[in-house]
Amino acid sequence: MNHPLPPETADHALATGERLPKSERTEFSPEAIAEIQAIAAKYPDKLAATLPALYVAQRDFGFVSLDAMKAVARALSIPEGHVFGVASFYTLYQKKPVGKFHLQVCTNISCALNGSAEFLEKVCKKTGCKPGGGPSPDGMWSVEEAECLASCASGPCMQVNTDVYDENIDDAKLNEILQACERGEYREWGL
Numbered sequence: 001m002n003h004p005l006p007p008e009t010a011d012h013a014l015a016t017g018e019r020l021p022k023s024e025r026t027e028f029s030p031e032a033i034a035e036i037q038a039i040a041a042k043y044p045d046k047l048a049a050t051l052p053a054l055y056v057a058q059r060d061f062g063f064v065s066l067d068a069m070k071a072v073a074r075a076l077s078i079p080e081g082h083v084f085g086v087a088s089f090y091t092l093y094q095k096k097p098v099g100k101f102h103l104q105v106c107t108n109i110s111c112a113l114n115g116s117a118e119f120l121e122k123v124c125k126k127t128g129c130k131p132g133g134g135p136s137p138d139g140m141w142s143v144e145e146a147e148c149l150a151s152c153a154s155g156p157c158m159q160v161n162t163d164v165y166d167e168n169i170d171d172a173k174l175n176e177i178l179q180a181c182e183r184g185e186y187r188e189w190g191l
């Protein structure tokens, strides 16, 4: 059975990256621009500042939107194509909005052998999120399957924003981590 494209997309060619969600911000804050300029000054070639500048963008925009990538290109006076290529290659850059606490669960082989699939299910159930499905309705959580988090001997391994919890996380430890987030004891995304 044929499913014709909806009228708004039938004759509309998508530009590179157009499917990416839009961020509220379209320009860097003055503080972020100053930070990127300070980073760029450390390198003989501005292309080398792309990775750290994208981290600044991720923090300043909330995630690495298409506008964030364009802003990085403008801030460093480098080609947009280079920034798109770098940002799309690395999964550490979030190209979609995430919750205040972004939980990345490693499902690679060592963690899988230690029950990461069941652990991921528990994390999803407790937060009301689907892996890669964006923030929970209250904006508190988002969940993602992650590649190896470099703590293979002690899986299942989970990362909360930029902090890795590398012990064998059981139910009690998971509850403890989530409750600590709710009490505001861990840094929120982007802070």
Ligand code: FES
Residues within 6 Å of the ligand: 106, 107, 108, 109, 110, 111, 112, 147, 148, 149, 150, 151, 152, 153, 155, 157
């Ligand atoms: S396989 Fe999970 S941390 Fe390496």
